[in-house]
Amino acid sequence: MKIKEFLEKDAKTRKEIVEKAFEEAEKIQEEYSPFITLNKFDGKIEEGKLKGIPVSFKDSICTKGIRTTAGSKILMNYVPPFDAHVVEKIKENGGKILGKTAMDEFGFGSFCINTFIIPKNAYDKERVSGGSSGGAATLTAKMSYPHIAIAESTGGSITTPASFNGVYGLTPTYGRVSRYGLIDYSNSLDKIGIMSKEIFGIALGLEIIAGKDPRDMTSANVPVASYSKIGKPNKKLKIGVIKNTEKYTRKEIFSEMMNKLQKNNDILEIHDVEMNTLDYALYSYYIIAMAEASTNLSKYCGLRYGLQKEIEGNYNEYFSKIRAEGFGDEAKRRIIIGTFVRMAGYKDKYYEKALKVRTLVINEFSEKFKDFDLLVLPSTPNIAPKFKEVERIEPIEAYKFDILTIPPNLAGLPHLTIPIGKLENMPIGMQAIANKFEEEKLISFGYIFEND
Amino acid sequence: MTKIGLEIHVALNTKTKLFCKDSTESNSPNTSVCPICLGYPGSKPQLNKKAIDLAIKAALMLNCKVRTKFWFDRKIYFYPDLAKNFQITQHEATIGYDGHFSIRNKEIRIREIHLEEDPAKIVYTGSIENSKYVLLDYNRSGVPLIEIVTEPDFSNSNEVAIFLRKLIRYLEYLDLFNSSREGAIRCDVNVSIEGGERVEVKNVSGIENIKRAIDYEILRQTTLLNKGEKIKRETRHFDETLGITIGLRSKETEEDYGYIYEPDIPIIKINEEKIEKLKNEVGELPDQRKERLVLQYKINNELATAIVSERDLADLFEYCCKEINDYQFVAKWIGNYLKKSLNWNNIKFSQSKVTKEKFLEFLKDIKNNKINEREAKELIKTFVDSGEIVRVESSKEDIQKVISEFYDEISPSLNEKGINHIIGKILKKINYKADPKELKKLIEKIKEEKSK
Numbered sequence: 001m002k003i004k005e006f007l008e009k010d011a012k013t014r015k016e017i018v019e020k021a022f023e024e025a026e027k028i029q030e031e032y033s034p035f036i037t038l039n040k041f042d043g044k045i046e047e048g049k050l051k052g053i054p055v056s057f058k059d060s061i062c063t064k065g066i067r068t069t070a071g072s073k074i075l076m077n078y079v080p081p082f083d084a085h086v087v088e089k090i091k092e093n094g095g096k097i098l099g100k101t102a103m104d105e106f107g108f109g110s111f112c113i114n115t116f117i118i119p120k121n122a123y124d125k126e127r128v129s130g131g132s133s134g135g136a137a138t139l140t141a142k143m144s145y146p147h148i149a150i151a152e153s154t155g156g157s158i159t160t161p162a163s164f165n166g167v168y169g170l171t172p173t174y175g176r177v178s179r180y181g182l183i184d185y186s187n188s189l190d191k192i193g194i195m196s197k198e199i200f201g202i203a204l205g206l207e208i209i210a211g212k213d214p215r216d217m218t219s220a221n222v223p224v225a226s227y228s229k230i231g232k233p234n235k236k237l238k239i240g241v242i243k244n245t246e247k248y249t250r251k252e253i254f255s256e257m258m259n260k261l262q263k264n265n266d267i268l269e270i271h272d273v274e275m276n277t278l279d280y281a282l283y284s285y286y287i288i289a290m291a292e293a294s295t296n297l298s299k300y301c302g303l304r305y306g307l308q309k310e311i312e313g314n315y316n317e318y319f320s321k322i323r324a325e326g327f328g329d330e331a332k333r334r335i336i337i338g339t340f341v342r343m344a345g346y347k348d349k350y351y352e353k354a355l356k357v358r359t360l361v362i363n364e365f366s367e368k369f370k371d372f373d374l375l376v377l378p379s380t381p382n383i384a385p386k387f388k389e390v391e392r393i394e395p396i397e398a399y400k401f402d403i404l405t406i407p408p409n410l411a412g413l414p415h416l417t418i419p420i421g422k423l424e425n426m427p428i429g430m431q432a433i434a435n436k437f438e439e440e441k442l443i444s445f446g447y448i449f450e451n452d
Numbered sequence: 453m454t455k456i457g458l459e460i461h462v463a464l465n466t467k468t469k470l471f472c473k474d475s476t477e478s479n480s481p482n483t484s485v486c487p488i489c490l491g492y493p494g495s496k497p498q499l500n501k502k503a504i505d506l507a508i509k510a511a512l513m514l515n516c517k518v519r520t521k522f523w524f525d526r527k528i529y530f531y532p533d534l535a536k537n538f539q540i541t542q543h544e545a546t547i548g549y550d551g552h553f554s555i556r557n558k559e560i561r562i563r564e565i566h567l568e569e570d571p572a573k574i575v576y577t578g579s580i581e582n583s584k585y586v587l588l589d590y591n592r593s594g595v596p597l598i599e600i601v602t603e604p605d606f607s608n609s610n611e612v613a614i615f616l617r618k619l620i621r622y623l624e625y626l627d628l629f630n631s632s633r634e635g636a637i638r639c640d641v642n643v644s645i646e647g648g649e650r651v652e653v654k655n656v657s658g659i660e661n662i663k664r665a666i667d668y669e670i671l672r673q674t675t676l677l678n679k680g681e682k683i684k685r686e687t688r689h690f691d692e693t694l695g696i697t698i699g700l701r702s703k704e705t706e707e708d709y710g711y712i713y714e715p716d717i718p719i720i721k722i723n724e725e726k727i728e729k730l731k732n733e734v735g736e737l738p739d740q741r742k743e744r745l746v747l748q749y750k751i752n753n754e755l756a757t758a759i760v761s762e763r764d765l766a767d768l769f770e771y772c773c774k775e776i777n778d779y780q781f782v783a784k785w786i787g788n789y790l791k792k793s794l795n796w797n798n799i800k801f802s803q804s805k806v807t808k809e810k811f812l813e814f815l816k817d818i819k820n821n822k823i824n825e826r827e828a829k830e831l832i833k834t835f836v837d838s839g840e841i842v843r844v845e846s847s848k849e850d851i852q853k854v855i856s857e858f859y860d861e862i863s864p865s866l867n868e869k870g871i872n873h874i875i876g877k878i879l880k881k882i883n884y885k886a887d888p889k890e891l892k893k894l895i896e897k898i899k900e901e902k903s904k
C-alpha cells in the first residue's frame with residue numbers, strides 16, 4: 001500500500017492498517033531479523049503529517065523508554081532517558097515507533113555482520129543486508145504496509161544497505177537533520193537519513209526531521225522546503241557521471257546505470273566528469289572516522305549506564321574488563337587504529353593530513369557543482385555478497401567496499417540511492433549527489449526513475 | 453634559582469554549566485545533572501555563550517591577546533571523574549595568550565588562558581592512596597572553568613600567594629568568579645630548582661595549601677640535590693593533612709592525551725566590535741581605580757582599598773560623592789561601616805537589597821543630622837539585610853522612664869561632660885532611638901528642678 005493512499009483513509013481504517021503493519025513486522029522479524037527490539041502498537045492513531053505511519057529507527061537513535069543498543073553488547077540493556085530529536089519529530093507528526101533496527105556495532109561495518117542480531121537480505125537469505133543500517137533496509141524492502149525507516153550514514157551506511165535491498169535511501173546534507181540523541185560514531189560525519197520504498201516516503205520523512213535544533217550545534221539554520229510537494233524536475237538537469245568510478249564497479253552495474261540515464265535524456269543533460277580526489281577519500285575517511293570513534297567509545301566504561309559488573313580492582317582494571325567483554329572485534333580494531341592516528345608523533349602524519357584531504361575533496365565537489373546540478377555514480381561496486389563470502393574478507397578489503405559511498409559522506413553532501421534493476425536477481429543501485437542543502441534536486445531526480 | 457609556574461583553575465561565575473542548562477548551584481550531590489553532563493550516549497554539548505564572554509573578559513583583565521577565531525578540543529584520558537572519559541577543553545587555539553599580570557614590582561607573564569569543562573567532584577573515602585572506593589558528585593561536572601597558565605616567573609611561594617590574592621580580587625571585582633560560592637582556587641604547581649627537572653604538583657586547593665606545597669617541594673628537591681640525588685620529572689599529589697607531596701604512580705604526559713578537534717562544537721568567531729564591547733565592560737581595574745580615588749577624592753589608601761573591593765561599592769562611592777562633597781564622610785560610611793556590615797552578613801553590595809538612591813538619602817540624613825551617627829551605625833545593619841531604614845523613635849514615655857532611672861545621677865552640680873556621659877548611657881539603653889539634643893534639654897530641666 002502506498003503512503004499517499006494510507007494518508008487518505010479515515011482514522012479507523014488507518015488504525016486497522018497500522019495493526020496489520022505491526023503484525024507484518026513480527027513475521028518479517030522471524031524470517032529476516034531486521035530488528036534488535038520490536039515495539040508494540042499502543043492502539044492510538046494521532047493526526048499530523050504521518051497520521052499513524054509506522055516508523056522504524058536505527059538502533060543508534062535514542063528512544064525514551066525503549067532499549068537502544070547501537071548494536072553493541074556494551075549497551076545491551078540500555079534504556080535511554082530521552083528521545084532523539086528525530087524521534088520527537090516523528091512522534092509529533094503522529095508516527096508510530098515500529099521498532100529499533102539492527103546495525104553493525106556503533107555503525108562499524110559495511111555488511112551488518114559486526115553485531116549480535118544479523119539481518120538477512122530481503123532478496124536472498126544467504127546474502128548480507130549491507131551495513132551498517134542493514135536492519136532498516138531489509139525491513140523497508142519487506143514491508144508491504146506503509147513504513148518509513150529512519151537510518152544513519154557515516155560513510156555509506158544508508159546507500160549500501162538500501163542499494164543491496166532495492167529501496168531508496170537518502171543521506172541528507174551534514175547538519176540538515178539534528179543529531180541530538182544519535183549515539184555517536186564519528187560526529188563530524190554522522191548524518192541521520194531516511195529509507196523508503198517510495199520517493200514520497202523519503203520526501204515526507206525529510207520534511208519532518210530536517211531543521212535547526214539548538215541541541216545540536218552543528219545543525220544548520222537553513223530553511224526546510226516542502227519536500228513532500230516536489231515532483232519530477234520542471235527543467236532539464238545537468239548531470240555529471242563520475243567516470244573514474246567505473247574501474248571500481250562491476251561492468252554490468254555501470255552499464256545499467258548509463259542505460260537508465262540515457263533513457264531519460266529528454267530531461268537529463270549527461271556529461272562525463274573525473275574526480276581527482278576520489279582515490280584519497282577512502283583513506284581520509286577511515287582515519288577521521290576511527291579517530292573520532294575511538295574518543296566517542298571512551299565513555300563506555302561500566303559506570304552510570306550500559307554493561308556493568310561486580311567492581312573489582314582499580315578503575316583501570318574495572319573499565320578494561322567491561323570494555324574487553326562489551327566491545328566486539330571491529331570496535332576494538334577501530335579503537336586501536338583510531339587512538340594510534342591521533343597520538344603525538346603520528347597525528348600530523350595521519351589525523352591532520354586526513355583533515356586536509358577532506359578539505360580537498362570538499363573543494364573539488366564545490367568546483368564540480370558550479371557546472372552540474374547532480375553528480376551520479378553507482379551505489380556499490382557489486383551486488384550484496386553472501387555471508388560465507390564476507391566471512392573470509394580481510395578488514396582492509398571490507399573497508400575498500402565503501403569506495404563509492406565515502407566521497408559524498410566525507411564531503412557532507414546530500415545523496416540519494418535509487419534502485420535501478422537487478423543483477424543475478426539481486427538489486428543494484430545508482431547514487432546521485434547534490435550540492436549542500438539541495439535535497440530538492442535529489443528528490444526530483446528520484447521521481448524520474450520511480451515506476452521506470 | 454627556583455622557578456615556579458602555575459596552572460590556575462577558576463570556576464566562572466555563570467548561572468548554568470558550560471555545555472548544558474543545569475544550574476551551577478545546587479544543594480545536595482548529583483541533583484544538578486542531565487544526560488549531557490553525565491555523558492549519556494546521544495547527548496551533545498550546547499555551548500553557553502555567557503561563559504565565552506566571561507572568559508574573554510578574564511583574558512582582557514590579564515592583558516592577553518584575544519583570538520577572534522578559536523575552537524574546542526577533546527582531551528582523552530580515563531579517569532572516574534570524567535563523565536565521557538574525555539574533557540572538552542582548548543588545546544590549540546586558546547581564547548587568550550601572551551598576557552601579563554603584575555605583582556608589586558614584578559611582572560608575571562601569562563602564557564595562555566582557555567575555557568574548559570570541570571570534571572565531577574571526587575570524594576575520597578580515605579586518602580588518595582588507600583581509598584577503597586570514591587564517591588562522585590556530578591553537580592560539578594560541566595561547570596565552566598578558565599585555566600590560566602603562567603610562565604615559570606615566580607621565585608618563591610610568597611610571590612605566588614600575592615599573585616593569587618590579587619587575581620582573586622580582580623576576578624571578583626569583575627564578577628567573573630564568586631569565591632563565596634566556589635570556595636577555594638585550584639592550582640597545578642610546577643616547581644623546579646637549579647639542577648633538577650620540573651616537578652608538577654597536581655590539584656592543590658586554596659592559597660595556604662598552595663604555599664605549603666611549594667615550600668615543601670623546594671625543601672624536598674633541595675635536600676635531594678644536596679644528597680647528590682637526581683630530581684626526576686614527575687607528577688605529585690599534595691596531602692593536605694600531612695603537608696607533604698607524594699609521587700603518583702601513573703604519569704600522564706602531554707603526548708598521551710591524543711587530542712582531536714571537538715567535532716560537536718563549530719569554530720567560534722568573535723568580531724573586533726565584540727571584543728571592544730567586552731573591553732569597555734572590563735573598564736578600569738581595581739588598583740587603577742583605587743589610585744584614582746585616592747587622588748581625586750583625597751581619601752586614604754585603606755578606605756580606598758575597601759571601596760574598590762567590589763565594583764558596585766566603588767560605583768556607589770562615586771555616585772554619592774556627586775551629591776555630598778564631604779568625601780571623607782562618604783568614604784568612611786562606605787569603606788568602613790557599610791563594608792563591615794556587608795562582611796558581617798557575608799554578602800556583596802550587589803547582593804544586598806540596598807539601592808544607590810536609598811543609600812544616598814541615608815547619608816544625606818546623617819549629614820543633615822536627621823539621624824545621629826550612632827543610631828545610623830545601628831541602622832546600617834538592618835539596612836543591608838532588608839534594604840530599608842527601619843527607624844523606630846522611642847516614645848516620650850519610654851524616654852521619660854529611662855531618664856527617671858538616672859534621676860539620682862543628675863545632680864545640680866553636673867557639668868557638661870557629666871551630662872554627655874549620661875546622655876550616652878541613655879542612648880545605649882534605648883538603642884540610640886532618640887535625639888541627643890532633646891535628651892540634653894530634658895536632663896537640664898531635671899538639673900534645674902533639683903537646684904531649686
Ligand SMILES: [Zn+2]
Pocket residue numbers: 469472473474484485486487488489490594
Ligand atoms: Zn547537565
